[in-house]
Amino acid sequence: MPAALDDPFYYLHNFHTLLDWISERYHDLLDGDEQAFIEDFRALPRASQALLVRMVMRKGTLFRASKLNYPEIGDTRDAAVPLLALGWVDAAAELDLAQLFGLLTLGEVDACFGKAPGRKAERLENLLAEYDGRRTFADWFPASSDCVYALGLMDICDRLRLMFFGNLYQDWSEFVLADLGIYQYEKVEIDTSARGFRERADLDYYLRLHRWRERFEAGEALEQLLPELPVEPHANPWLDARRRKLLFQVGQHCERCELLEAALGLYGLCGYPGARVRRIRVLERLDAHDDAFDLAQLANAAPESEEEQQHLIRILPRLRRKLGLPKEPPAGRASVQRIDLVLPQPPEPLSVEHAVLQHFHEDDAPVHYVENTLLNSLFGLLCWDAIFAALPGAFFHPFHNGPADLLSPDFHARRTELFDACLAQLDSADYLTSIRRTFAAKQGLLSPFVYWGNLDEALLDRALACLPATQLKACFQRILADIKSNRSGLPDLIQFWPAERRYRLIEVKGPGDRLQDNQLRWLEFCAQHDIPVEVCYVQWADT
Template identity: 55%
Template sequence: MIRVLENEFYYLDNFQRVLDWIGERYGDLLDEDEHAFLAAFPVLPRNARALFVRMVMRKGELFRASKLNYVEIGCPVEAAGHLLGTGWVVADPELTLDELFDLLSKPEILEAFGSRLRVKNARKAEQLEALREACADSLPFSHWYKDCPDLALRILVKPLCDRLRLIFFGNLHQDWTEFVLSDLGLFRYEQVEFSPDSRGFRQRRDVDHYLQLHACKERFAAGEPLDDVVEDLPWHAFDNDWLDSRREKLLFQIGQHYEKLKDWDKAYGVYARCRFPGARGRAIRVLEKHERFDLAYELLSAAQAAPESEAERQQLARIAPRLARKLGHAKLAPRRSQAVRRIDLCLPLPLDDWWVEGVVRDHLALEEAPVFYVENALANSLFGLLCWRAVFAAIPGAFFHPFHRGPADLHSLDFHQRRASEFAACLAELEDGRYQDTIRRNYAEKFGISTPFVYWDALTPELLDLALACIPASHLRRWCERILADVKTNRSGFPDLIQFWPREGRYTMIEVKGPGDRLQDNQLRWIDYCAAHDMPVAVCYLQWEQAA
C-alpha cells in the first residue's frame, strides 16, 4: 500500500542524508567549495534550508518569491534572507530580456513595458522580438519591472548541487525524487551492504571525466556538428571500468551516426578505436560498404579466430560469404541451423482487438495444456529469483548508493567472472532440488523489489508453479548459463509463448511469426541454442484465411 508522507520536511531530510553520505564516503574527492557547502548548510535555519532545497529540486535557476509558497516554510522572503549571505542565492538578480519574459506573465509584460509595446494583444514571443533590439542590456529585476512588489531570486550553486547528486548516484539521470518514490513505496530497492571500496567514483578526476563525457553526450543528442563533439570527446581509456563503458558506448553511437551519414572513413576511425560490443563487426561492415574488401577480410579473419560473442559470430557468418565472393575466394559452405519443429496455422482474421501472439496463444491453449505469453519474462525471472544473492552480491564497484535497480557492472564483460563463486553456488542448487524452495522463497520475500531480471507483473503464482513443475532443472541451468555468458545480449530473444503439460511434466516454447514477419537474430540464436540442447522449441507461422 502507498503511504502518505507525514514529515512535511521529508525533502530536506533526504537532501541532508545525501550530504551526510557524501561527506562520510567521498570526503577525499570533494573540492574546497563542496567541503564548505557541506559544512555551512546544516547550520542555517530550517526554513532557509528547506527553501534552498525546494529551489534545487525545481527546474531552472530563477524564481519569484511569490511562486515559492510552501506552508511548512512560511514567508519565502524571510527564509531567503538567511541564504543571501552564503553566496548561494542572490536577490534581485540581473536578468536578460529572455530571462525576464520567462518570469513574467503576459499582463505583467504589458504593465512593465506599457507604451513601448506597439501591439498590445500580440503573442508573448512576438512581444519579446519587438523589444529585443531596444532592451539588449541585462538589468536587475526591479529595474525591468519597477512597480512589482515581488522579489526575484537566482540560485547560483545548482552546478555544485548537480555534482553532489552525481557523486551520490553515480549518474545524472537519477534525481531527488528517488527518495520520495522509495518512501511512498512506489519503488523498492534491495538492501545491499556497502563496503568502503563500493564507490562509483574513486578519485576526483572520475567526476571530471563523467561531466566531460556527459557534456559531449548532451551535445551529440542535441544535434551539434559531429566533428565538434568528437574533437572534445575523451579518447583515452578511463581507469574506472563502469565509467569507461559509458565512454565506449558513446563512441559506438557516434560511429553509428557517421555510418548513417555514409562517412565511411570517420565511421571506421571511430569503430576501430572502440571496444564496445559490436564495434568490430560494424567496422567490418563499414569497410565492406567502402569497398575496402581486403582490409575488411583481414579484420573478419581475426574476428573469426576469436569472436567476442555469439552475436558477433552470427554477424561474421553472414558477412563472410559476401566478402569471399567479392575477393574471388572459394564459395563457403552455408552454416546449417538446428532443425526446429514448425507449426503452420491458417486462422480467420479476428474482428475485435487482437494481437498475433494472443491469437495463437488462445488457439493452441487446451484445458490440460495451458499456454502463456512470456517472451523474455519467464526465463529471466527464474534466473533472477534463483541467482538473487549472486546478482546483489556486495562486491566493490557494484553498488554505491541505496537506489540501485541492479549492479552498476551488469553489462560488463566480467560480470559473471567477478561473481563466479556466488553464481556457482546458486546453480549448484539445480543439482539437488533446493532451487525450487529458493525460487519460491525469493518470490515471496522479494516481491516488488526493483531488479533487472524479475518481471513481477508477468510472473504470477500459477505461471511459477507450472514452470517449476514442467521445466527440468537441467534446462533451467542451460538458460542461466547462456544468460550469464552475455547478460546484455542474451536477456532477450526468448520465444513468445510457453505451453505446459502438467500431467506429463513437460513444456514447449513457441516463437510466433505473423504474415510477413521473420525471425530476428537474437531469436535465431536462442532457438538454435535450445534445439542444440534438446529443449523443446517450435516456430509458429500464422496466416490469415482469405475472405470469401
C-alpha cells in the first residue's frame, strides 16, 4: 500500500490539502460562510474533523449514527458532538417517508409498518397514501436509540471542491486514486496565481450554469427554464465556452422537440462549433430556403472546419435544387482503395475488426488494432512538453490529465512556438529519440492523447520504423488544427511490413455498416497525402 494510505487518516490529510490550496490561491474569493467553515474546521478535534470528512465524502446527506463506524475515529457519537454544536450536522432533522426508506433495511420496514410482500420500492409506493408529512427518526422509531445525522454543509463543500478542481465532475476520490497509483498525473509547476476562477462572480456564474443544466436534465418545462438561460457572453473565456455549449445543446433539444424558432434563436446566439450548420438545417425545415442558402453561401466562403465544409457539400446542392438554381459541378474526391472480404462469422465476442486482423496477419506482416490510439499517442509523445506547458489558465490543480484549455479555439495559437519546435524534430531523425525518451520517462502518466494500454514497445518500434516522418507531420498538423474532431475517425487497423519499412491503414466495415463523416474526412486526407489506406467491407459466409 502506498505510504500515503498507511495513515488511517489519509482522507483527512487530503481534505486539509484541499483547504490549504484554496486558502492560498482563492482567499479573496471566499465568502464569510466559507472562511468561517475553514477556520472552525481547523479548530475541531481530529476525530470530529475526520467524521465530518467521512460524511462529506460519502453519497447523500443523511446518515444513521449506527452505520458510521470507523476504527480510527473511535466513538462517532462523541465525535459528532462538536459538529452538532456548530449546526453543521442536525440529529433532529425531519424526514419524509422516501428519505426514511432510504435509511432502513427491509426488516426494519416490516417492523415499523407491518410485514408485506414486495421490495422496498413497492412497499414505499403502497404506503405513501397512508403516511404523509415529515417527522424525525425518533418520531418514526420512538423505541430506537439510533438517530439520523443530516449534513447541512454540502453547498459549502461543493463550492470548495469547485474552486479546487474548476469543475464539479471531479471529486475527493481523485486524491485516493492518485495515492494508489491508479491515476498518475504529470507534475506541472503550478504558480500560486494559477486558478480557474478569477473573481467571485465567476464561481457564482459556474454554479448558475450548473444548476440550470440540472433542472434541464431533470425534465423541468422549457417555458420555465428558457427565460433564465444565460444568453449574454461572459468575460471569462472558459466559462463562456461552457455557456455556449449549453446553448447549443438546448438548441438541439428544441430542434428534436420541433420548437424550431427557439432552436434557431439559440443556435444564432451560441457561436458554438456546428451551430451555423444547424441554423441552416432549421431554416430549411422552416421553408426559409433563401435565408438558408444565403447563410450556407456565407459559410462556404470561410468554413469554420472540415466538418462544416463536409456538411455544406451536401446542403448546397439540395438548396440549389429547391430554389431552382443551376447545378454546380461536384467537387472532385480522392479515391480510396476498396477491399471486399467474405469471412466465416467469428464466435462472440470477437469483433469484425479482429476477424479482419486475423485474416491479414502474418508473422512478417503483423496487423494491430489501433483505431484512434496510435497516431494520437505518437503525437502526444512527441509534443508532450508543449501539451503540458504551464501557461496561465492551463493548469490550476494537481489532477489535470491535460490542459484546461485543450479544446479552446486558441489552444494551438497560445503554444505555436512550442508546437513548432516539437514538429520541427520530424525534419530530422531527432523525433525518434524524442518519442522514445518520452515513452520511457512518462510511462503511465495520464495524457489526453497517449493511450498507454494500447501502445507497447513492439508497436512503437514498428510504427517508428515504418511510418514516414513527412506523413506523421501531416497527421499531427491535422490533429492540431481541430483537436475535438480530428482525434477520432482514424482507421481501425494498421499492417506493417518491417523488412520493407512500409505500412497500410485499414478501415473495417461489417455488414450493413457505413463510413461515418469523421472517417470520410480522414480517408480523404490520407488519399491527398499519399498515406496508404484501404476500406475493407466484410460479409459473413453462409453457414
